[in-house]
Amino acid sequence: MRVLVTGANGMLGKDLIAVLEDGYEVIPLDLEGLDITDREATHYTIFSLRPDIVVNCAAYTNVDMAEDEKETAFRVNGLGVQNLAITCNELKIRLCHISTDYVFDGTSTRPYTPLDNTSAVNAYGETKLAGERYIQWLMHEFYIIRTSWLYGEHGNNFIRTMLRLSGERDEIKVVSDQKGSPTWTVTLSEGIRKVIESEVFGIHHITDRTAGGINWHEFATEIIRLSGASVKVIPISTDEYPTRAKRPSYSVLDTFHTEVSTGFSPPDWKTSLEKFIHTLKNQSDVSSS
Numbered sequence: 001m002r003v004l005v006t007g008a009n010g011m012l013g014k015d016l017i018a019v020l021e022d023g024y025e026v027i028p029l030d031l032e033g034l035d036i037t038d039r040e041a042t043h044y045t046i047f048s049l050r051p052d053i054v055v056n057c058a059a060y061t062n063v064d065m066a067e068d069e070k071e072t073a074f075r076v077n078g079l080g081v082q083n084l085a086i087t088c089n090e091l092k093i094r095l096c097h098i099s100t101d102y103v104f105d106g107t108s109t110r111p112y113t114p115l116d117n118t119s120a121v122n123a124y125g126e127t128k129l130a131g132e133r134y135i136q137w138l139m140h141e142f143y144i145i146r147t148s149w150l151y152g153e154h155g156n157n158f159i160r161t162m163l164r165l166s167g168e169r170d171e172i173k174v175v176s177d178q179k180g181s182p183t184w185t186v187t188l189s190e191g192i193r194k195v196i197e198s199e200v201f202g203i204h205h206i207t208d209r210t211a212g213g214i215n216w217h218e219f220a221t222e223i224i225r226l227s228g229a230s231v232k233v234i235p236i237s238t239d240e241y242p243t244r245a246k247r248p249s250y251s252v253l254d255t256f257h258t259e260v261s262t263g264f265s266p267p268d269w270k271t272s273l274e275k276f277i278h279t280l281k282n283q284s285d286v287s288s289s
């Protein structure tokens with residue numbers, strides 16, 4: 001199978017390529033190789049390369065900046081995805097698109113299933129929802145994979161922020177009233193592989209396993225514990241840490257449907273986190289030796 005990966009230089013893109021290269025012919029395209037907002041280039045590139053499937057890891061991902069740059073975010077997350085869907089549909093190529101827990105408003109009291117109604121509370125979520133809708137309107141054979149709270153080796157993320165702050169401060173204040181599920185890009189990459197092999201089309205949810213979700217304070221506490229730092233982690237409310245974009249207070253995704261239909265079983269969030277921190281520690285040992 002020939003798999004074209006867009007956004008290949010992103011945090012997810014890089015890990016996904018490593019996971020798919022073991023067994024598939026992977027065509028990685030970064031922003032320079034394919035800007036998905038350019039409809040003609042999208043058509044020409046996919047037409048010339050003729051992959052069996054396109055996995056779209058390209059996105060505008062700055063949640064706070066999207067409030068002020070909604071049009072730019074929409075061009076990538078909405079219209080860029082529309083371009084991919086039009087071309088893939090015309091050429092009968094499957095599309096696997098990555099979406100987010102932020103398509104939900106957070107008012108649920110149980111994990112969101114793929115069948116639940118969406119309603120975004122911020123500009124980023126609205127643009128990601130637009131991308132999902134275009135695919136659903138234009139295509140039959142697609143996978144939309146929603147995930148949440150991503151972290152990985154190849155990008156800036158919450159874990160790197162906590163580790164940096166733990167070296168600079170005596171205490172770190174972290175919100176404790178937003179619940180979700182952290183997800184290692186390696187878990188997601190393995191899940192994507194399983195989903196595209198399954199031929200179970202439609203919407204999937206993939207995250208690391210949390211029993212009903214954890215909050216950012218719990219996540220930070222475990223990061224600091226595993227890192228061995230002695231900094232104090234203080235719980236605060238969202239009101240005490242205002243951000244440009246509103247976040248859903250509860251965005252736990254129910255992975256049950258995907259587990260049953262594809263056989264993918266996500267690891268526990270603590271297992272993934274431990275492996276990730278171990279990887280970072282090994283890297284800093286190598287770079288300091």
Ligand SMILES: NC(=O)c1ccc[n+]([C@@H]2O[C@H](COP(=O)([O-])OP(=O)(O)OC[C@H]3O[C@@H](n4cnc5c(N)ncnc54)[C@H](OP(=O)(O)O)[C@@H]3O)[C@@H](O)[C@H]2O)c1
Nearest residue numbers: 007009010011012031035036058059061098100147149150
């Ligand atoms: N990060 C999270 O916490 C999170 C949570 C839930 C869902 N997701 C979703 O997961 C997916 C992967 O996220 P990520 O964290 O890996 O994001 P990322 O590191 O920001 O990667 C996105 C990549 O897309 C590229 N890109 C931006 N505009 C593009 C365009 N017009 N055409 C082609 N490429 C373009 C970016 O290139 P430049 O860097 O050069 O701009 C970047 O390499 C996204 O769909 C995101 O919405 C992420």
